[in-house]
Amino acid sequence: MSHDPHIPSESGDRSAASATARQFVTFLIDRETYAVPLAEVQEIIRLPEMVDVPLAPQNLAGLANLRGTVLPVTSLRRVFGLPERAHDDATRVVVVSQGTPFGFVVDRMASVVTSEPSEIDGTEGLQSTVDTDMLSGIIRRVGGMVMIIDPTRLMQSGAPSRPADRKGERTDIPAEAGAARAETTVSDEIQLVSFGLAGQEYALPIEHVQEIVQVPDVVNTVPRADASMIGVINLRDRLLPLVSLRTLFGLAETGLCDQSRIVVVSWGGQGAARSVGIVTDTVKEVLRVPRAIVDPLPDLLSGGGSLREVEAICRIDQGKRLVSILSAERLFDAATRLEGTTTDQTGTAKDERMSQKAEDEEQFVVFRLASEEYGVRIDAVHEIVRVPEQLTRVPRTPPFIEGVVNLRGAVLPVVDQRRRFQLPDTERNDRQRIMVFLIEGVRTGFIVDAVSEVLRIPRAVIGPAPDLGQDGGGAVDRIANLAESKRIIMLLDVARLLSRSEVADLRQAA
Incomplete structure (x- = not known):
């Protein structure tokens, strides 16, 4: 056990203790002293950074990263129904192991004590505000008594029962429901990732977009490189050349800002795929648009060669919004020499390593709610659109349904995810987006x-989420623990975001 140096021990005073004596770690909550068996304590740590889990039991303080392991942390004050208090330098987390580690927050540590069996009584007749179901005994001491907490019962405490209207319902909603109908609607559509550049909107087919990442603090420059090449970065053990799309298009450079993003674009056939990061002013949306509103670039515009990278124009909102669709192959005909500046002499072996690496990864769209990060598999995201200025309210619908919007002629019910996860409301702003999923055949x-x-x-x-007794069918089903970047991303199962009864409510709203 990692022992806190500030915790005194009685071991030196009890050297003659019998072989049947037991040792306990003691600590204070409010004005009461509690203990847990020393043998079950894995370590004692300072209060770590934690992430909040939506719809989790009220007693859960959050999830922490303990040297690569996701650690659920319980608040003993909440368990005991005591008022919250600000954490200070004395606050500690006691980590115990019940097959998998979990921790609980205490106000401060006291000491390690040794007790004979004759000093330990049962909980019968205990006059205390503490629920005795969580106690396994009482240690009689000269200055009073110490209540022994049973870690197993503590870990099981506070898991809420499911709401009455969900009893008997399956929470593993099959994605196949309505899939046949969805297939007919998406076959005539294309999916695009749109981004802004110098006030104009461009897009790339989503199959050419590997990922979208923030611009790192350090970009390594390449001597005697093309003017449009910003440099190279290390993206998960591979060198990625960065190209300025502004310079490539002959536009004035404005420098990088907080909104700048790197769109990692791939092109080329199987076994010959290449990747380049293009730096854009901002990434806007993921669009799913009918092929009927996508037109090839007119000959008058493409003949001169200045717009050769643009292969089509998408007419959105009856032509009020025009999006230029780029060709990944044409875009990087001019950039192929850039990619060569970072290629080693073992190209074939490198391609094989990269192919193997891709198979060992999963791709997620990461979004934020309050101060936490969540992720959904990219293939579950139908599109990402801006929040309109006004949504149409539907009477007699659950409070988490914000309203409906007209999305290219189809009625789309919209859920306020903050409200669904019982988080505080926030004012509408330009950074908010609507993520569109298909749940039991209903686009939501x-x-x-x-x-x-x-x-x-x-x-x-990526590992399974701890069993937290979540409401909502356990929408958080996995956890990505990115220890190096000190990030914990909660991965959602889209099929579990809503129950069957809630999907029925959405059908009525639509």
């Missing part, structure tokens, strides 16, 4: 605070 939009990036995450750092 979920308002999130911001969509931050498309991220490839190694499967090695």
Whole structure:
């Protein structure tokens, strides 16, 4: 056990203790002293940074990263129904192991004590405000008594029962429901990732977009490189050349800002795929548009060669919004020499390594709610659109349904994800987006605070979510623990975001 140096021990005073004596770690909550068996304590740590889990039991303080392991942390004050208090330098987390580690927050540590069996009584007749179901005994001491907490019962405490209207319902909603109908609607559509550049909107077919990441603090320059090449970065053990789309298009450079993003674009056939990061002013949306509103670039515009990278124009909102669709192949005909500046002499072996690496990763769209990060598999995201200025309210619908919007002629019910996860409301702003998913055949939009990036995450750092007794059918089914960047991303199962009864409510709203 990692022992806190500030915790005194009685071991020196009890050297003659019998072989049947037991040792306990003691600590204070409010004015009461409690203990847990020393043998079950894995370590004692300072209060770590934690992430909040939506719809989790009230007693859960959050999830922390303990040297690569996701650690659920319980608040003993909440368990005992005591008022919250600000954490200070004395606050500690006691980590115990019940097959998997979990921790609980205490006000401060006291000491390690040794007790004979004759000093330990049962909980019968205990006059205390503490629920005795969580106690396994009482240690009689000269200055009073110490209550022994049973870690197993503590870990099981506070898991809420499911709401009455969900009893008997399956929470593993099959994605196949309505899939046949969805297939007919998406076959005549294309999916695009749109981004802004010098006040204009451009897009790339989503199959050419590997991921979207923030611009790192350090970009390594390449001597004697093309003017449009910003440099190279290390993206998960591979060198990625960065190209300025502004320079490539002959536009004035404005420098990088907080909104700048790197769109990692791939092109080329199987076994010969290449990747380049293009730096854009901002990433806007993921669009799913009918092929009927996509027109090839007119000959008058393409003949001169100045717009050769643009292969089509998408007419949105009856032509009020025009999006230029780029060709990944044409875009990087001019950039192929850039990619060569970072290629080693073992190209074939490198391609094989990269192919193997891709198989060991999963791709997620990462978004934020309040101060936490969430992710959904990219293939579950139908599109990402802006939140309109006004949504149409539908009477007699659940409070988490914000309203409906007209999305290219179809009625789309919209859920306020903050409200669904019982988080505080926030004012509408330009960073918010609607993420569109298909749940039991119903296309549904979920308002999130911001969509931050498309991220490839190694499967090695993804694990099942701790059994937290979540409401909502356990929408958080996995956790990505990115220890190096000190990030914990909660991965959602889209099929579990709503129950069957809630999907029925959405059908009525639509």
